[in-house]
Structures are given as structure tokens and as C-alpha cells.
Amino acid sequence: MQIVKNPPSESWQQLMQRPTANITALFDYVKPVMDDISSRGDAALREYTMRFDGYSSEEIEVNIWEIESAVAKLNPGLKQAINVAARNIEKFHSLQQQSDRETETMPGVRCVQKYLPIEKVGLYIPGGSAPLFSTVLMLGIPARLAGCSDIVMCTPPAKDGTIDPAILYTAQLVGITRIFKLGGIQAIAAMTYGTETVPAVYKIFGPGNSYVMAAKQWAALAKVAIDMPAGPSEVLVMADDSANPEFVAADLLSQAEHGADSQVIMLTTSAQMLDKVAKEVEKQVQQLPREYIAVKALDNSKLILLQSIDEMMEFSNMYAPEHLILSVKNYRNLIKQIKSAGSVFLGNYTPESAGDYASGTNHTLPTNGFANSYSGVNLLSFMKSITIQEIMPEALEILGPVIETMAEAEQLQAHKNAVTVRLKALS
Amino acid sequence: MQIVKNPPSESWQQLMQRPTANITALFDYVKPVMDDISSRGDAALREYTMRFDGYSSEEIEVNIWEIESAVAKLNPGLKQAINVAARNIEKFHSLQQQSDRETETMPGVRCVQKYLPIEKVGLYIPGGSAPLFSTVLMLGIPARLAGCSDIVMCTPPAKDGTIDPAILYTAQLVGITRIFKLGGIQAIAAMTYGTETVPAVYKIFGPGNSYVMAAKQWAALAKVAIDMPAGPSEVLVMADDSANPEFVAADLLSQAEHGADSQVIMLTTSAQMLDKVAKEVEKQVQQLPREYIAVKALDNSKLILLQSIDEMMEFSNMYAPEHLILSVKNYRNLIKQIKSAGSVFLGNYTPESAGDYASGTNHTLPTNGFANSYSGVNLLSFMKSITIQEIMPEALEILGPVIETMAEAEQLQAHKNAVTVRLKALS
Numbered sequence: 116m117q118i119v120k121n122p123p124s125e126s127w128q129q130l131m132q133r134p135t136a137n138i139t140a141l142f143d144y145v146k147p148v149m150d151d152i153s154s155r156g157d158a159a160l161r162e163y164t165m166r167f168d169g170y171s172s173e174e175i176e177v178n179i180w181e182i183e184s185a186v187a188k189l190n191p192g193l194k195q196a197i198n199v200a201a202r203n204i205e206k207f208h209s210l211q212q213q214s215d216r217e218t219e220t221m222p223g224v225r226c227v228q229k230y231l232p233i234e235k236v237g238l239y240i241p242g243g244s245a246p247l248f249s250t251v252l253m254l255g256i257p258a259r260l261a262g263c264s265d266i267v268m269c270t271p272p273a274k275d276g277t278i279d280p281a282i283l284y285t286a287q288l289v290g291i292t293r294i295f296k297l298g299g300i301q302a303i304a305a306m307t308y309g310t311e312t313v314p315a316v317y318k319i320f321g322p323g324n325s326y327v328m329a330a331k332q333w334a335a336l337a338k339v340a341i342d343m344p345a346g347p348s349e350v351l352v353m354a355d356d357s358a359n360p361e362f363v364a365a366d367l368l369s370q371a372e373h374g375a376d377s378q379v380i381m382l383t384t385s386a387q388m389l390d391k392v393a394k395e396v397e398k399q400v401q402q403l404p405r406e407y408i409a410v411k412a413l414d415n416s417k418l419i420l421l422q423s424i425d426e427m428m429e430f431s432n433m434y435a436p437e438h439l440i441l442s443v444k445n446y447r448n449l450i451k452q453i454k455s456a457g458s459v460f461l462g463n464y465t466p467e468s469a470g471d472y473a474s475g476t477n478h479t480l481p482t483n484g485f486a487n488s489y490s491g492v493n494l495l496s497f498m499k500s501i502t503i504q505e506i507m508p509e510a511l512e513i514l515g516p517v518i519e520t521m522a523e524a525e526q527l528q529a530h531k532n533a534v535t536v537r538l539k540a541l542s
Numbered sequence: 543m544q545i546v547k548n549p550p551s552e553s554w555q556q557l558m559q560r561p562t563a564n565i566t567a568l569f570d571y572v573k574p575v576m577d578d579i580s581s582r583g584d585a586a587l588r589e590y591t592m593r594f595d596g597y598s599s600e601e602i603e604v605n606i607w608e609i610e611s612a613v614a615k616l617n618p619g620l621k622q623a624i625n626v627a628a629r630n631i632e633k634f635h636s637l638q639q640q641s642d643r644e645t646e647t648m649p650g651v652r653c654v655q656k657y658l659p660i661e662k663v664g665l666y667i668p669g670g671s672a673p674l675f676s677t678v679l680m681l682g683i684p685a686r687l688a689g690c691s692d693i694v695m696c697t698p699p700a701k702d703g704t705i706d707p708a709i710l711y712t713a714q715l716v717g718i719t720r721i722f723k724l725g726g727i728q729a730i731a732a733m734t735y736g737t738e739t740v741p742a743v744y745k746i747f748g749p750g751n752s753y754v755m756a757a758k759q760w761a762a763l764a765k766v767a768i769d770m771p772a773g774p775s776e777v778l779v780m781a782d783d784s785a786n787p788e789f790v791a792a793d794l795l796s797q798a799e800h801g802a803d804s805q806v807i808m809l810t811t812s813a814q815m816l817d818k819v820a821k822e823v824e825k826q827v828q829q830l831p832r833e834y835i836a837v838k839a840l841d842n843s844k845l846i847l848l849q850s851i852d853e854m855m856e857f858s859n860m861y862a863p864e865h866l867i868l869s870v871k872n873y874r875n876l877i878k879q880i881k882s883a884g885s886v887f888l889g890n891y892t893p894e895s896a897g898d899y900a901s902g903t904n905h906t907l908p909t910n911g912f913a914n915s916y917s918g919v920n921l922l923s924f925m926k927s928i929t930i931q932e933i934m935p936e937a938l939e940i941l942g943p944v945i946e947t948m949a950e951a952e953q954l955q956a957h958k959n960a961v962t963v964r965l966k967a968l969s
Contacts, residue, residue, distance in 0.1 A: 139763050196947035203647035203941075210645050211655060216637045220630035220902035228638060233915050234881060245953040281951055317914040336566050336759060336771075340915035344763075359967070365960040372956040404955050450930065454661055461932035464968075466960035469933055472948045473941055475647035476929040487744040488660050488767035490927040500917040502903040503877060505888035506896055514630075514900055520623035521899045524708055526672040528831050529799040533792040533893035540786070541891075 116393065116413050120386070120420040131434045133483055134347060134376045134415050141329035149304040149333060156310035163301040168242075169274040170296065175312050177278060177294040185283035197285055200473035201252055207475030208257045211494035223510025227503040232262035233340075235314065236497060237306035238291070239321030239331075242271035242298050246279030247322075253477050253492065254320045255289030261497035266291050267306060267316055271298020299323070303330035307339050318342070320479070320492065342492055346483030347376040350467055351436035351456075353427045354392070356385040358442035359463050363388075364395030366440055367416070368409055369468050371400075375411035380434070381418045382427040389418050428452045435486040438467050455486045508541055543820065543840050547813070547847040558861045560910055561774060561803045561842050568756035576731040576760060583737035590728040595669075596701040597723065602739050604705060604721040612710035624712055627900035628679055634902030635684045638921035650937025654930040659689035660767075662741065663924060664733035665718070666748030666758075669698035669725050673706030674749075680904050680919065681747045682716030688924035693718050694733060694743055698725020726750070730757035734766050745769070747906070747919065769919055773910030774803040777894055778863035778883075780854045781819070783812040785869035786890050790815075791822030793867055794843070795836055796895050798827075802838035807861070808845045809854040816845050855879045862913040865894045882913045935968055 122130060152159045157175065165171045216228040238254040240247055251268070258266045268291045272278055278296060286294055295313055297305055303323075309315030318340040319331055328345050335341045350370040354363050367379040383389050400409050421427050428449060431439060435455035443449065446461045453459060457480030458470050471478045479492035490496070506514065515534045522531035549557055579586045584602065592598045643655040665681040667674055678695070685693045695718045699705055703723060713721055722740055724732055730750075736742030745767040746758055755772050762768045777797040781790050794806040810816050827836050848854050855876060858866060862882035870876065873888045880886060884907030885897050898905045906919035917923070933941065942961045949958035 190951075193947055193951050196944040196951075199941075199944045200948060203651065203653075206647045207645060207653045207655075210643045218634060218637050218902075220633045224630065224896075224901055226630075226634045226902045228634075228920065229877075231881065235914075245951075247952060249948060249952060332763060338911070340912070361963050361967075362960070365956065365963045368956040369954070369960045372954060399956075399959065403959075404953070409956065450656075453928070454658065455926075456928050459928060459930040461930065464935045464938045464964055465931055465933040466945075466964060468945055468949055468954075468957035468960045469651075469938075469941065470929070470931055471957060472945045474651055474931045474933065475645075475653045476931050481926075484765070485767070486926070486928070487662075488926060491929060493655065493927055493929075495922070495927075499882075499908075499913070499915060500920055500922075501880070501883050501886060501913070502897070502918060502920075503886040503888065504892055504897055504901045504903050506892040506901065508891045511891045511896075514626075514896065517623045517626045518893075518895055518899045520620055521627060521676060522895055524617075524620050524623075524672075525674060525676060526831070527796070527799060527895075529792065529795040529826075529836065530895035530898060532826065532830075533789070533796045533895045536788050536792045537891055537893060540788075 116396065117417045118389065118393065119417055121422060122419065127430060127433060130417060130419065133378055135483070136325050136346070138325060138329045138332055141325060142333055145300055145326065145329045145333050148300045149307070149330060152301055152304035152310065153308040157312050160297065160301050160305055160310055164297060167299050167301070168271050170272045170276050172276055175295050175297065177283065177296060182283050182287050185280035186287065189280045189284045193281060194284060197248065197288065201256060201288060203473055203475035204252055204256045205260065208260050208494050213495070221510060221514060223507035224514060225505045228500050229503060230498045230500050232498055233318050234263060235265040235316040236263045237316035237319045238266065238268045239302055239319060239323055239327060240268060240270040240282060241323050246281045248281040248285040249472050249478065250321060251282060251285040252289060253479050255286065255291055257492065257494045258497045259290040261494055263497055265314060265316065267293050267295070267314060269295045269297040269302035269306060272296040300326050300330040303327060303334055307334040307337060342479060342496060343481055343489045344485060347378060348373040349378045349436050349482055350438040350440065351380045351382065351431055351434060352440040353431060353443055354381060354383045354388050355424065355443040356388055357444045358388055360388060360391035360395045362463055363392045363442055364399050366467050367396060368399055368403065370438065371409040371412035371416065372403060372405040375408055376415070377412040379412065379416040382421055382430055384421060384423060384427065386420055389420050393418055424449070435484050437480045437482045437486060440467055457481050457486045457491050511537060512541060543823065544844045545816065545820065546844055548849060549846065554857060554860060557844060557846065560805055562910070563752050563773070565752060565756045565759055568752060569760055572727055572753065572756045572760050575727045576734070576757060579728060579731035579737065580735040584739050587724065587728050587732055587737055591724060594726050594728070595698050597699045597703050599703050602722050602724065604710065604723060609710050609714050612707035613714060616707045616711045620708060621711060624675065624715065628683065628715060630900055630902035631679055631683045632687065635687050635921050640922070648937060648941060650934035651941060652932045655927050656930060657925045657927050659925055660745050661690065662692040662743040663690045664743035664746045665693065665695045666729055666746060666750055666754060667695060667697040667709060668750050673708045675708040675712040676899050676905065677748060678709060678712040679716060680906050682713065682718050684919065684921045685924045686717045688921055690924055692741060692743065694720050694722070694741060696722045696724040696729035696733060699723035727753050727757040730754060730761055734761040734764060769906060769923060770908055770916045771912060774805060775800040776805045776863050776909055777865040777867065778807045778809065778858055778861060779867040780858060780870055781808060781810045781815050782851065782870040783815055784871045785815055787815060787818035787822045789890055790819045790869055791826050793894050794823055795826055795830065797865065798836040798839035798843065799830060799832040802835055803842070804839040806839065806843040809848055809857055811848060811850060811854065813847055816847050820845055862911050864907045864909045864913060867894055884908050884913045884918050938964055939968060
């Protein structure tokens with residue numbers, strides 16, 4: 116970890132450089148695979164699944180027996196934990212429901228904003244060594260609450276064609292409509308273009324490796340929406356002398372273990388705290404099974420001494436972290452100073468992993484500075500708003516000339532005429 | 543116009559094919575220009591402005607005297623029309639404000655969703671023959687209401703370096719912070735990367751030609767958010783025998799005059815109405831100054847006879863039109879059947895041009911089927927939501943083991959440990 120003390124503000128931009136991946140460089144690799152699946156459908160899907168995942172079968176879709184067997188098999192303690200997390204996530208996301216907005220902007224001119232579910236959504240759940248059933252909760256629950264009618268999920272199978280029971284248990288718990296044994300580029304292509312077996316969707320959600328990201332970005336250029344651009348995971352911890360160095364070190368490491376390109380930053384106003392956290396990180400990292408990953412992530416990471424809480428807030432707002440932990444006295448007073456962050460964790464007893472699993476907030480969050488412009492996944496990520504207007508004839512007599520004047524000034528005569536023919540009919 | 547009577551539903555997908563542009567094919571053209579501006583800043587901006595817009599000057603930014611002179615010069619009738627439209631747009635978008643959502647998902651586990659403005663936004667207003675001041679209203683008003691602190695606008699200058707007074711009047715009316723005389727790729731590049739003069743923003747809004755679209759898409763891959771992917775404008779009119787063929791024809795033409803690639807569709811349950819509208823379109827199009835454009839757009843366009851209101855709704859929902867006009871009896875009963883549309887116009891006296899200018903709804907809407915997944919521009923387009931959580935120590939004693947169980951099952955030991963060290967400290 117790099118230790119930096121009282122850096123001048125001109126150097127901040129440099130300090131907050133992120134390790135970036137060039138996703139667009141992968142388009143040349145991704146595009147032919149996607150095109151092939153777009154044109155050859157299931158046959159191409161099976162070939163790529165064999166090539167990339169080593170699984171070969173006619174059966175792409177998970178069937179009801181596989182789900183029932185997973186439900187029966189899963190450890191009851193884990194089931195119960197998943198159920199508690201699901202309840203909290205459901206409670207918090209239910210709160211995000213929107214009511215229609217309606218007003219008369221002028222007498223007789225009624226305007227309505229109405230939220231509707233995105234009918235067909237696709238969730239991508241990565242495979243690999245660990246089953247990310249928590250992401251099934253984070254995407255599936257708001258999708259169901261939003262009222263999406265088709266909730267499709269793709270996740271890569273093991274070589275023997277099985278899917279981890281925790282993933283299948285969670286998928287049936289939250290109400291996923293159909294589950295497909297597909298990973299990587301082929302999963303994104305299938306949900307984008309549709310095949311004989313896999314339905315096309317309107318929006319694709321979920322994390323993945325850089326090929327999945329590139330495929331999602333390519334799909335977004337073609338015909339679907341995606342949740343957000345994704346980059347490596349990040350945390351920024353703000354600590355004053357009221358923080359607990361053991362807790363801070365554990366929080367930093369919980370991001371660092373995500374991937375070698377993860378970035379963790381601690382800002383502190385206390386030189387003592389900086390030293391203590393550095394020592395704690397060194398100690399704790401050695402006990403981690405994913406030490407080899409965390410150590411690499413720590414190479415990108417920084418412990419920075421700053422002069423005041425205000426300076427720390429300014430740095431954090433410039434960085435726009437995915438996760439922001441406020442381990443400082445009077446953290447509640449700081450909330451109104453936050454300008455950009457994905458999700459915020461208050462005080463010494465709110466670890467970032469609570470938000471990853473069970474507090475109720477969503478863990479699909481903007482990285483790489485995109486917290487400046489993107490929200491984390493929330494209920495509205497699965498909805499769209501439409502507007503509706505109705506103008507009474509007598510109101511058009513008043514508003515019509517306004518429209519005619521503006522349309523004429525924009526040289527759009529047919530726009531004007533759509534009003535003129537109506538005003539004539541009324542007079 | 544193509545006339546189709548009672549097409550079998552298997553042929554619908556074919557009937558609703560849109561004329562599509564291949565935006566990604568322009569990346570090879572756009573990328574070097576953007577890279578050049580990214581590295582050489584203002585100097586490159588001036589060169590491209592000279593090359594593409596024929597304007598050469600040290601002055602990229604509009605100054606206060608130019609604005610004052612525009613305000614003084616603009617026709618008072620047009621000013622008043624703009625003011626009325628601005629009031630309606632402001633009233634409707636004000637209604638879209640969000641309050642914070644807050645709950646205890648479990649006792650002692652507090653979760654908050656909070657909306658914040660996107661601090662820095664960029665608005666692109668195309669130039670060309672007509673000054674699109676209405677787009678300044680549609681983007682500038684919600685930006686200001688959202689509380690964006692930096693609202694930057696770029697619009698291409700005439701060869702003599704002037705900007706249309708209607709654009710400058712509207713920009714000062716809605717509270718744009720800074721205005722730059724920049725068009726095309728160079729405007730998007732400047733707002734994406736920032737130069738000595740033009741600040742970088744976090745999200746870019748606004749319409750433009752295919753180069754502008756390609757530049758926005760490229761920028762979105764690099765580091766900013768954009769409002770939505772854009773395609774040619776569209777309208778779908780649903781008419782039964784209660785419709786007025788003169789009005790319907792005028793509405794179809796008001797979309798057709800936008801561009802040769804615009805698409806207009808009428809669905810009707812009445813063979814007579816179809817004939818009457820076809821005749822009216824032919825008559826009215828000849829009177830348009832933009833007839834040469836509208837005629838080309840009509841080549842892409844269709845009048846389709848269907849058997850019932852339900853069939854029309856089903857077709858419309860599959861097509862997901864940018865604009866949907868319901869010129870049918872009992873239109874209010876149909877609202878709940880709408881699954882996808884950008885903006886909806888009810889009855890015979892609500893022309894689509896009302897929404898383009900002055901009813902209060904936004905005219906920046908999803909095209910090309912993206913109404914399936916995207917909202918039109920609204921107040922929240924200029925905001926992002928963040929989540930905040932706070933867990934009381936006694937609540938972590940209950941929730942902590944849930945997190946530990948889940949983190950362990952996902953093989954993320956450091957995530958678990960962030961809870962374990964805290965539970966130990968509490969016991």
C-alpha cells in the first residue's frame with residue numbers, strides 16, 4: 116500500500132487514478148461471437164458453451180426437478196440466512212415504489228407521469244469458484260417488485276452441467292421466471308437477440324468478467340439497455356481517531372479480496388490511525404484464503420493522511436467511490452456534504468459487507484467514478500416512466516397559438532399545422 | 543405510404559421494421575477526433591470548428607453582451623410563447639421531485655435512499671437551418687430543477703460566430719451556466735474530456751446528427767453517462783371512426799417532416815378512415831415547406847387496417863413508439879393497456895406538437911424501440927440516487943451471523959471477517 120501524507124491538492128487527481136481496463140478493445144473479440152449467436156441461435160450457443168464452459172448438452176434450460184433438488188439439498192442455515200437477507204432487501208426496495216404524478220399545467224391541459232415495469236429483463240450471474248447467490252437477491256427482488264413479467268437468468272454451469280444449489284434456491288425464492296445454463300458472451304448474446312430457446316429481453320443486469328462487460332456494452336449499442344458500465348470494485352474509508360483500526364483494515368481487505376484490480380483507499384486525519392491500520396492490514400491479509408488476490412489489490416491502494424474532515428470530504432467527492440465508509444465522529448453531520456458515492460456506511464458497526472448481503476440496500480453499484488452520474492441498481496432500474504397528456508378543446512384555443520408561434524420559429528410548419536387544423540375546426 | 547389491410551400477426555414484426563442507422567460504423571471516424579481534442583484541448587477545438595462549421599475565432603464561449611443583445615432583439619411574441627411553455631414544463635417537472643426514502647429493515651438497521659443532483663451536466667443543442675430553442679427548455683429546465691450546479695451548453699455557431707437569439711434567450715431564461723459555440727463531435731469531445739476553456743461534465747444530453755450520436759455513444763464507453771441512444775423520430779396514431787382524418791394526417795406529417803428517416807404509422811379499425819387519411823396526407827404534404835423531407839419519410843411509413851382496438855394496442859405495445867396518439871373513443875380506458883411508449887397523446891385535441899413545445903411534458907423521448915426500457919428525459923435524468931445505511935451495535939449482533947454465513951458460502955472470507963472482528967469486540 117502506498118502511504119501518502121498531506122498531499123497538495125494539485126496531486127489529488129493523480130492519487131485517485133484508477134486501474135482501468137480497456138473494454139472497447141475487446142469488441143473485436145466479442146462482436147463475431149454475438150453475431151454468430153444472433154444468426155445461428157441455439158446451435159451456436161451450444162458450441163460456445165462447450166468451448167468456453169466445457170459443458171455439452173441439448174438442455175440449456177434448468178428444469179423444475181433441478182430446482183426442487185437444489186431446494187431440498189441446500190444447507191438449512193444458509194437457507195435461513197438467505198431468507199433474512201431477502202426480507203430486508205424486499206423491505207427497502209418496496210419503499211422505492213412510485214406513484215403516478217399528475218397535474219394540470221394550465222386549466223384543461225392535463226399531464227401525467229406514470230411508471231411501468233420493463234416487461235422483459237435478463238439477469239446475468241457469474242460463475243467461477245464461488246456461487247454469487249447474493250447477486251440473484253439484489254437483481255431478482257427489485258425485478259419482481261417492479262412487476263417485470265419475464266425475469267430471465269443466465270449463469271454458467273459446471274462442466275457436469277450443474278448449477279450451485281444456493282443459486283437455484285435463491286432464484287426460485289425471488290421468482291425468476293426462467294433459468295438458463297449459459298455464461299459469458301454467449302449468455303449476453305442470447306438475451307440480446309433471443310434464440311429458439313432463450314427469449315430476448317429489453318434490459319440486461321449483472322456483473323461479470325471483462326468479456327461479459329464488453330458484450331453488455333456492445334449489446335447496449337445494438338438494442339438493449341444495460342444496468343451500468345462496470346469496473347473494478349472500490350471502497351473509500353474515512354477515519355478519524357474515533358475509528359477502530361482493526362475494523363478499518365477488515366473493511367479495506369473485504370474490497371481488496373474481490374480482485375487484483377480492486378482499489379481501496381483510506382483517508383484519515385490521524386497519523387497514528389494511519390500507522391495502526393497499515394499494521395493491521397499487513398496482519399489480517401496473511402490470514403485470508405484469497406491473500407494472493409488481496410495483496411495485488413493492495414498494490415493499487417493508498418492510505419492518505421489529510422488535514423481535516425472537510426479535506427477528506429472534498430477528496431471523496433472528487434473520487435466518487437462505489438462504497439464510502441464514514442468511520443468518524445459525528446458522521447451524521449457529514450451526510451449532507453456527500454455529493455457522489457454509490458452506497459454509504461455509517462459509523463464503526465456498519466461494515467461494507469452488510470450492504471453486500473443483508474442490510475437491505477443494493478450491492479450493484481457504480482464504480483470507476485460513475486457514481487457521479489449513475490445510481491446503484493434500485494427499483495426504478497426495472498421500470499421506465501412514460502408521460503401522458505390530454506388537452507381539452509377550450510384549452511387548445513389558449514395553448515395552440517403558443518405552439519404555433521414556437522413551431523414557426525423552428526421552421527417546422529407541419530408541427531404548426533397540426534394545431535392550426537384543430538383551431539380552425541373549433542372556430 | 544404503404545397500405546396494409548388485416549395483416550396476419552406473423553407479419554407484424556416485419557411491418558414494424560425501422561429504418562436503422564449503423565452508429566458504430568462511425569466510431570472509426572469519431573474516435574480520432576475525440577482523442578485529438580482529449581489531448582490537444584482548445585487548439586484542436588478551434589481547428590475542428592473552423593473545418594466543420596467554418597467559424598474561426600479565439601472566442602469559444604458566449605459572453606454576457608451577446609446574451610443581452612439576444613434578449614433585447616428577440617421578437618416579443620416569441621419570447622412570450624417561450625415563457626408560457628417554460629412555465630408549463632417547469633410545473634410538470636417540479637412535480638417529479640423525490641423525497642428521501644427511509645426505513646428500518648430490521649430494528650437498528652436503518653437504510654436510506656437519497657436523490658442527489660448530477661453536479662455537472664452538458665446539453666447539446668443542434669444547429670442547422672432552424673434554432674431548436676425548444677430543446678433548451680426541455681433539457682435546461684429539469685437540469686435546474688434537479689439542482690445541477692454546472693449546466694453547460696454547446697451549440698454550433700453560424701459562420702459569422704453568432705448563435706440564434708431564440709437559443710440564447712431561452713438559455714438565459716432557464717439558467718444555463720455557460721454556453722459554448724461548439725457543434726458536432728468537437729462539442730461532445732469537449733464536454734467529455736474537458737479542455738482549457740470547456741469543463742468536463744458527468745452526463746451529456748441532447749439530440750444531433752449521426753456523428754453527434756456516435757460521439758455520444760463513444761463518450762459513454764469512455765467516461766460519461768448519456769441521456770439515451772437516439773434514432774429517427776416516430777409516431778404511431780391509433781384511430782377508430784371517431785377520429786378526424788384531417789387531424790390524423792397533420793399529426794403523421796408533423797413527424798414526417800423531422801427527417802427522411804422518420805417513421806409514421808397509423809393503425810385503424812376503419813377502412814373508410816384509412817382511405818380518408820391517405821387522401822388527406824397526400825393533400826397536406828404538398829403545402830409543406832419541408833415537403834421533400836416528408837415525402838421521403840412517408841416512403842418508410844404505413845397505414846394499417848386492424849380488426850379491433852385490442853389488436854391495435856397489441857401492435858403498438860410490440861412497436862413501443864416514441865409518440866403514441868390515441869384518436870379513439872374511450873381513450874381513457876386504454877391507458878392501462880399501454881406497456882411501452884415514450885409519450886402518449888389523448889383524444890382529438892391533443893396534437894403531438896403540443897408535447898414537443900408547450901404542454902409541459904418532455905420531448906426528449908426514446909426511439910427505435912427503446913421505449914421498452916428507457917424513460918424519456920425527466921427530472922430524475924438529472925439526478926442519481928445513493929443509499930446510506932447505519933447499523934446499531936445490538937442490531938449487528940443479530941444481522942452479523944447472517945452476513946457471516948452468506949459471505950462464507952460465497953467464499954469471501956474477508957467479507958465475513960469484517961463482521962467477525964466487530965462481533966468479537968461486542969462480546
